[in-house]
Each structure stands twice: as structure tokens, then as C-alpha cells.
Amino acid sequence: MPIQVLMPALSPTMTEGKLANWLKAEGDSVKAGEVLAEIETDKATMEFEAAEDGVLGKILVAAGTEGVAVNTPIALILADGEDASALSSAPAPAAAAPTAAAPVAAAAPAAVPMAPAAPDEKVYTSFKRQTVREALRDAMAEEMRTDPKVFLLGEEVAQYQGAYKVSQGLLEEFGAERVIDTPITEMGFAGLACGAGYAGLKPIVEFMTMNFSMQAIDHVINSAAKTLYMSGGQLECSIVFRGPNGAASRVGAQHSQDYASWYAHCPGLKVLAPWSAADAKGLLKAAIRDPNPVVFLENELLYGQSFDVPDDPDFVLPIGRAKIERAGTHVTITAYSRMVQVALDAAELLKAEGIEAEVINLRSIRPLDIATIVASVKKTNRIVSLEEGWPVAGIGSEIAAVMMEHAFDWLDAPVVRVAGADVPMPYAANLEKLALPQPNQVADAARAVCYRR
Amino acid sequence: MASKKKVGGAAEPTPKELIRYYREMLLIRRFEEKAGQLYGMGLINGFCHLYIGQEAVVVGMQAVAGPADSCITSYRDHGHMLVCGMDPKGVMAELTGRAGGYSRGKGGSMHMFSKEKRFYGGHGIVGAQVPLGAGLGFAHKYTKDGGVAHVYCGDGAVNQGQVYESFNMASLWKLPVVFVIENNKYAMGTSSARHAAGQELYKRGDAYGIPGEPVNGMSIIAVREAAARALEHARSGQGPYILEMNTYRYRGHSMSDPAKYRSKEEVTRMREQHDPIDQMKEKLLADGLITEDGLKEIDRDVKAVVTEAAEFSQTSPEPDVSELWTDILIEA
Numbered sequence: 001m002p003i004q005v006l007m008p009a010l011s012p013t014m015t016e017g018k019l020a021n022w023l024k025a026e027g028d029s030v031k032a033g034e035v036l037a038e039i040e041t042d043k044a045t046m047e048f049e050a051a052e053d054g055v056l057g058k059i060l061v062a063a064g065t066e067g068v069a070v071n072t073p074i075a076l077i078l079a080d081g082e083d084a085s086a087l088s089s090a091p092a093p094a095a096a097a098p099t100a101a102a103p104v105a106a107a108a109p110a111a112v113p114m115a116p117a118a119p120d121e122k123v124y125t126s127f128k129r130q131t132v133r134e135a136l137r138d139a140m141a142e143e144m145r146t147d148p149k150v151f152l153l154g155e156e157v158a159q160y161q162g163a164y165k166v167s168q169g170l171l172e173e174f175g176a177e178r179v180i181d182t183p184i185t186e187m188g189f190a191g192l193a194c195g196a197g198y199a200g201l202k203p204i205v206e207f208m209t210m211n212f213s214m215q216a217i218d219h220v221i222n223s224a225a226k227t228l229y230m231s232g233g234q235l236e237c238s239i240v241f242r243g244p245n246g247a248a249s250r251v252g253a254q255h256s257q258d259y260a261s262w263y264a265h266c267p268g269l270k271v272l273a274p275w276s277a278a279d280a281k282g283l284l285k286a287a288i289r290d291p292n293p294v295v296f297l298e299n300e301l302l303y304g305q306s307f308d309v310p311d312d313p314d315f316v317l318p319i320g321r322a323k324i325e326r327a328g329t330h331v332t333i334t335a336y337s338r339m340v341q342v343a344l345d346a347a348e349l350l351k352a353e354g355i356e357a358e359v360i361n362l363r364s365i366r367p368l369d370i371a372t373i374v375a376s377v378k379k380t381n382r383i384v385s386l387e388e389g390w391p392v393a394g395i396g397s398e399i400a401a402v403m404m405e406h407a408f409d410w411l412d413a414p415v416v417r418v419a420g421a422d423v424p425m426p427y428a429a430n431l432e433k434l435a436l437p438q439p440n441q442v443a444d445a446a447r448a449v450c451y452r453r
Numbered sequence: 454m455a456s457k458k459k460v461g462g463a464a465e466p467t468p469k470e471l472i473r474y475y476r477e478m479l480l481i482r483r484f485e486e487k488a489g490q491l492y493g494m495g496l497i498n499g500f501c502h503l504y505i506g507q508e509a510v511v512v513g514m515q516a517v518a519g520p521a522d523s524c525i526t527s528y529r530d531h532g533h534m535l536v537c538g539m540d541p542k543g544v545m546a547e548l549t550g551r552a553g554g555y556s557r558g559k560g561g562s563m564h565m566f567s568k569e570k571r572f573y574g575g576h577g578i579v580g581a582q583v584p585l586g587a588g589l590g591f592a593h594k595y596t597k598d599g600g601v602a603h604v605y606c607g608d609g610a611v612n613q614g615q616v617y618e619s620f621n622m623a624s625l626w627k628l629p630v631v632f633v634i635e636n637n638k639y640a641m642g643t644s645s646a647r648h649a650a651g652q653e654l655y656k657r658g659d660a661y662g663i664p665g666e667p668v669n670g671m672s673i674i675a676v677r678e679a680a681a682r683a684l685e686h687a688r689s690g691q692g693p694y695i696l697e698m699n700t701y702r703y704r705g706h707s708m709s710d711p712a713k714y715r716s717k718e719e720v721t722r723m724r725e726q727h728d729p730i731d732q733m734k735e736k737l738l739a740d741g742l743i744t745e746d747g748l749k750e751i752d753r754d755v756k757a758v759v760t761e762a763a764e765f766s767q768t769s770p771e772p773d774v775s776e777l778w779t780d781i782l783i784e785a
Contacts, residue, residue: 006493008493009493009495010492010493010708010709011709012708033486041709043709044709044710044711045711046711047711049489070495071495151595182622183618183621183622183625185622187584187614187618188584188615188618189584189618189622191581191583191585191587191615191619192584192585192587192588192619192622194585195585195587195588195589195591195592197588198573198588198589199523199573199588199589199596200592200596201592201595201596218578218581219581219584219585222581223576223578223585227566227574228780228781228782229780229781230556230559230560230566230574231555231560231564231565231566231780232554232555232557232558232560233557233779233780234555234566234567234568235573236783268782270782291783292782
């Protein structure tokens, strides 16, 4: 039976094309791989090759014909030993490739569904006073002691003991095979760490600051976050990308950016932003144990601050669970990282006026603990979102949208966002202060949603 | 750099091995031709980069690979997967976006993986697989499993900065990595003369003290010899090695590339005078290692495997709609 030659699709978007020219005539012998015809697609003129050996028996679509649909029979090829009489027995056109039927949508009502609540934090009774810096170091050391696959790499993490002294003592305890000074080569060492993660190791990548992670963001997103999905669940990458995030003090625009909203945008990542030393220790331990890629946003200004940390070898915090740092009934304020302190300071200002603010330390930006925020708003009916990052497409924008989806009927006032000024960070002391949210701005926003201004 | 110094080396291939190499190259060729046909029928969509012409490179490398070795490459990856031992049915079904594909239809041509076969993708960002591959080498060294990472990239990728970041770390830390530059002469449509300052890509590691050598990538024998030398170097703790495989792709960069940037004569000359499969076939016949009938049997065999893969790739169902929401995160 002669072989049907069908009009080919020669580009990702082609549905029809012009049969520009036949390069073989009826009766010519053709070999697999030989060019049969030239076809104009929506992009270019392409050569179309024969797939089988034989003789071109009949041309069904003449040269110059436009608008030939993909999969239309355009010629018949006679196989070895067949003669022209076989042409009359040509089969009916083969069924075309299935056009993508409109799939039945899997249910996804709200853009961001409310995740089931993460497990409750355990209650601890014994505490020790620690700086955030020490808590982070202890978290890494404890996990490295229990899991030999965990290692730390980054600029100045070993001999220098960390640019901000976070990895103090780790080289001495774990040696140069597990505490690795890298060259200044963010894209390279982030990619290398992802590859080690594919192979089953558990890297902790320290960016000297998250600002430098922009050099490596392709690996954080394309190589770490997307691989589990692209591999149909086969290839995991358990990795932590950590470092100081946001503004420090007077370091200018290129070293003072908050990346929470950048990374929170991406499925396949978890994004954590601790405030206290307990947050830092409990969340970093959870991040290292987590089988998924985690972006861990620290803050340089918090490194030296001391907090109570549970004195328990099993202390760890659940990912995806916010913490109510201060209970209140009149207005909810959400914040993360250093802004939690700003929110608490604002709450003190408000207290003097008889407004009791409930301050939620988000801790986890992705997944966001929507349940805790909604429960608070059902009580207060008002919410102010506070962040250090820029307002446009920021975490506050996300919280406002989530409130529309999940708490609209409980709101007595529109959601108000307090964010960093929508400018590159200035250097001058007075301008830098103006660019960062201050307690009185947060208090003003709270007064506004309470209609007390 | 003593770029042409030859150390180590492979044992002479046995007749049985030579026949196996022929069969593997033929399998890639027929598989890719079939993929091209299925693309033409609208069954494969999007990006699809065929390996036709370059078969000797991955077959020659894999011929002398060690049991713990790992492999990673860019988006022109179908041949690598087949030679790493992945099932042609699963690869073809991924190309058609079906549930039976290696990534259950969620990855496509450029994104397939097999942890079991130590094949780590399949990466769509030019050059990104190079630091990832250095990381595989890092893991071989860290776990002391004796493996070497085979890290493939094209001539186009060697102008990406992260390739040099990887060369630097791999050499500095003596990572067991062989960087295989598959120089098929064109970075998409830009010839190497137009994209690379200096045509000797095997020297691109000189500044980092990485030995490199040019290899006739159209000859499986030459590839195999060089691969054995490079792998021995990396495996013995001396650090990375660069092999520049001079090869050629007969088809366009991807399916929608009419390849107007090169002459028909150039393609014909490479196909007719340097084809790796034809050369091997002639050698097998000339040395009396196989008969015409024996070759025909391999042909039939390979065709049957490819036909079966193509049929599977069309009968395997599309992924269930619930798959849209799976494999985003591992539940801890």
C-alpha cells in the first residue's frame, strides 16, 4: 500500500502553510532524508524531507497551493516493489493529531488557596538568651552534626568565619570539606550547589547578602524551584539559600533591597523571613531538614540582637505558621523580619490611645499562613500590612488580595499597606530614614483603618 | 598547557562492543528521525532539538563510563538519555506530552531526568547545566563514590560566564568532571567564527589549568579513546578535563529552523563523507566483524524499538488534569 505523505507542522505555531515547491517529480525515486518539497510556514521556508525510501507515486497538492492544513495528504510514495497501480488503493487520510481538547479544569477557586494550617508550635519552658547570629550558627551546627549530607558554602564562610560572623566556629568543628570558602562567583556556586542537591546532598548556600543572589537567581528558580515539577516528581533538590536581606544601614541602593516578594512569587520555593533569634534557629533548622528549596531571608541589623531561645535540643519551628507576637482586638498588623519590631513599636504608640493592635510575625512568606491572618481579621475587622520592600507587587499587595478572597465580609475598612518608599535606597541618613517604614507611619495607618484620625 | 598530551587510554574495543556502539548510534538516529516525523504530524510540539549527526559523541563517552558516573546536558538531550539506558518509550512519550513520559508529560523534550540512570537533565537555559554538572562532580568527591560527572555543553554555551565560574571551581577543588564541548559549529544560527574569539575551544580551560584536547567527534573510535583518557584523569583525582568534540548537526537548531546560515553543500559533505554511522558500518564490514545480513538485522531491531516507542507515545494518555497541581513541593 503506498505511503501517505502528510503536510507537516514545521514550527511550534504552524496550523497551515504554503506548499511552495516540489523538489521531486512523480516517478522520481526518493531516499529517507532527501528533501521532497519546500514549505512556507508562519516563520520561514523549510525543507521537508522524505521519511521513507521509495518512489514518488503521486503529488496530491500542487506547488504554489496556499493554506494547506497540517496533516493533509500531499503525496503518495510507492514502497519497494509497488507500481503505480497501487495508487488507487491509497488509504483514506490518517486521523490527524488530536487537537488539544479544552481540558476539564482542575478546581482552583481562589488564586491562592488557604493551605491547611501547619502544625502548632510546641510549647517550650526553658530558654536561653542568644543573639540572632548565634542562633543561626547553632542551627547549622546542630543539623550538620546529625546529617553528614549537610554542608555550607559561600564567600568567606570558612576561614574568615563569615562576613557577618554567622558561621563562627563551623570550620573548626566540621573541617574544610563541609565548610567551604567559594570564590566570588555567585551564579557558579549557586548552580554547583543545586547540582550537589540533585545528587542527594543538602547544601546551605550563604549569599554574603541576598542582593548578590540576583547574580544567581536563574539557578534558584530555574534549577532549584522548577526541577521537581519538570521531572514529574523524580528529582528533588533539598537546598537552603540564606543571607542578609533588605536594608542594613547606609549601604546604598545596590545593597539595600528586600527580595521577599521576588522569591515568594515562585512556586516550588519556600520563603522564610525570621525576626527573633528563636525564629532564626527554629526556622533555619526546619529549612535545612526540608526536602524542598528554601530561601531564608535574614537581616544584618538583627544579627546582634538578643532574644530568648528555647533551650531544647529538639527545638524546631513549623514552616508555614505565623506567630502572634502581641494579641489585640482593634487592628491587625502583619510584618516580617525587622519590621516586626517596627510593628510592635507602633502598637505601643497606639496603646496609649486605647487602640490594641494584634501584631502578626509572618515568619513564612511562602507558604503564607493565611488562616492565622484571617482568624485575626475576623476578630479585629481591620488590617495593616507592613513591609520594608517596595509597595508595587509587594507582600502587602498579596495580603490585600488574600483578604479580598478570604475575609472580605469581615473587613470594616479597606486594607492599608505600609511599605518602603518606591525609590532606590538613598545613601544620605535623613533620606534613608524616610525611605524605610517608621513606627509612626504604621500607627497612622492603624488609626486610619480604625477611623480614629 | 600541554593540551595534546595523551595519558591513560582505553583498551581496544572488542568486536561485540563495536557492534553495540553501531547499534546505539543507529538507535539515536532512527529515534530522532521518528521524533522529527511525529513533530511534523503535530504530535510533538514546542521546542525539539535533534541530535542527528552528533551520535558518536555521547555513544563514545558512555562506552567507557564508569558505573557511578553521572551525566548532564543541555536541551539537545534525547541521544544522551537513550545511551544512558533510559527507555525509548518513556522518552518518546515525554516528547508527546503523555502520562507515560519520564516526567509524566510535565517536562517535555528539554526536561527529562532519571535518577536511577544518573541522568540529571535536560536543561533549557544555555550553559546552566555546566555549574550544575560541576555540582554533580562535587557530590562524587564529597561522597567518594568514585564517579565522574560527564558535563556536556555546546559551542554556543562556552561564551556564558557561568561556564568559566565552573571551570574555576572545578579546577580549584579538583572535582572529578569531564567537560564535553559538543562543537557542532553553530550556536543556533551563528557560526563559531562569528561567536567565538579563538576557534580552539579545548583551550578555554587553559587559564584554569584544565587540560583539553580536540577530538574528531564524528569518529566513535576517536571519541572513545579521548573519553577514556579524560575520565581516567578526572577519576584519579587530578581534576577536570575538557574534550572539544568536533561534530556536526544535520538538522536545524530546532524544528522551526530552516538553517539558511549554512550551505547545502556543507551539510551534504558532512553527511556523505563524515557520517559517524556510515563510517562505523564500513569499518564493521571491512574488518569482517559483521555481514550485510547482520546489519539488516540490527536495522530491523532498532526500527522495531523505535516503532514501539512511537506507538507508546501516541497511545499513552495525556496526564490526568490533577497532575497540574502535583510535584510542586515534596510534603515534608
